[in-house]
Amino acid sequence: MIRARVTITLKPGVLDPQGKAIEGALGGLGFAGVASARQGKVIDLKLEGSDRQAAEAEVAKMCEALLANTVVERYQIAIVD
């Protein structure tokens, strides 16, 4: 069993209203030093098999096909174990 973590973040320059809301809320709670906040998502996958390289290639295909919107997002794959 292989565990992979996919981290999907907005590309720089893409507007992030959720991040802006977090910035505003943190300011409202008295956290003064926050210059910016941007929100992304993380997907933890458990994959059958034991070939890490094959798993990474498979996860990249999943990202292109479904997990990430590569027009506005970029993804990063980490094989955890």
Next chain:
Amino acid sequence: MIRARVTITLKPGVLDPQGKAIEGALGGLGFAGVASARQGKVIDLKLEGSDRQAAEAEVAKMCEALLANTVVERYQIAIVD
């Protein structure tokens, strides 16, 4: 300026309908080897100052106060640079 990444994931045992939907969709697209998928979120913060330890403590406070729901979620803080 300090950059911090907060990764927020559901605690084990907490139902994750979004993750289940991803599992189902990946299966539907022909990705057969996915044993499980769980979705979390990531928040990238830029913080003023240069004291990394103070920044980490501050971000932990933000997680407890706003970013994470510690009843069902756990958070991990990484100071990136």
